[in-house]
Amino acid sequence: MARSIVSTQSIGLAAFSLLAIQLPLVNAVFLNSASDLPTNATPFDFIVVGSGPGGAVVASRLSENPQINVLLVEAGPSDEGVLEIEIPAFAATAPKTYEWNTTTVPVPSLNGRSVEFRRGHVLGGGSSINGLVYTRGSAELYDGWARMTGDNGWSWENIQRYIRKNEKWMHPNSRRNVSGEFNPAVHTFNGAVSASLGNEPDYLFDRLGLDSAKLQDEFTFNLDMNSGNALGLGFTQWTVGDGQRSSAATGYLNATVKARPNLTILVNTYVTRVLSDGTGKNIRKVEIGDRSTSTVDTVLSHNGWGKPK
DSSP states (O other): OOOOOEEOOOOOOOOOOOOEEOBOOSSOEEESSGGGOOSSSBOEEEEEEOOSTTHHHHHHHHTTSTTOOEEEEOSSOOOTTOHHHHSGGGGGGOOGGGBOOEEEOOBGGGTTBOOEEOOBOSTTGGGGTSOOBOOOOOHHHHHHHHHHHTOGGGSHHHHHHHHHHHEEEOOOTTOOOOTTSSOGGGOOBSSSEEEEEOSSOOOHHHHHHHHHHTTOSSSOBOSOTTSSOOOSBOOOEESEETTEEOOHHHHHSSHHHHTOTTEEEEOSOOEEEEEEOSSSSOEEEEEETTEEEEEEEEEEOOOSTTOOO
């Protein structure tokens, strides 16, 4: 398989001074710049770096405990009020401001072409700019992880409680009849991130595809592609609820979560370094802009591309 190298624009870093940053916890705090951080208050218990599907969940879960003070740092801007993010039909038109704008080097197997490699640079990370297709993967994949790690907690059966905790299955906004297009038994209805079928009834192309599934045995009709069996022809499921994109940001950093006085969300801010406590074993500070902020624990929840940033 041909391998490609992902490159990103370099980020110039200024000189940094190390000032201990602390924040008063009086009301919900949403900051647009590192310069908005006050310099006197109670230190954070956790600093979560990155607000994608990993960081948003961690920050949300940690801040459920009102005794834990959490700072969530996101390099990109807020997702709120961006129609190209909110409206599913505009998914491919989001301004480049909300991406890291990375491309591959020329790939031999693609006739030397460089291709776009989309990654979210916005609250919610990639879940705020992706194509909204909802797929859990196959049971074989999870069971393979369980075998490789020796940890049966990764198995398809054991991971279901977490998948169900995440999902909020919804009826399409059009309220059309979706009987026979999904299996209710493999979905849950009270999670954080919405999932649904499309608003429109099946198009002619879909119907022709499903009819063809009856004529051959290789790709048969699959009632639900998220049942653990991902092979066959079936109806696409989307991370859409009430006609709008459902993302890590809308699901785990919603208005209720943002109202927690012990959660601070800082956007438009790069974490330039993580700093140890002097032992070389524990990370106790992160450097943001021209300051550093102290914490008890630091959670790095970014993806693996283009690091360090």
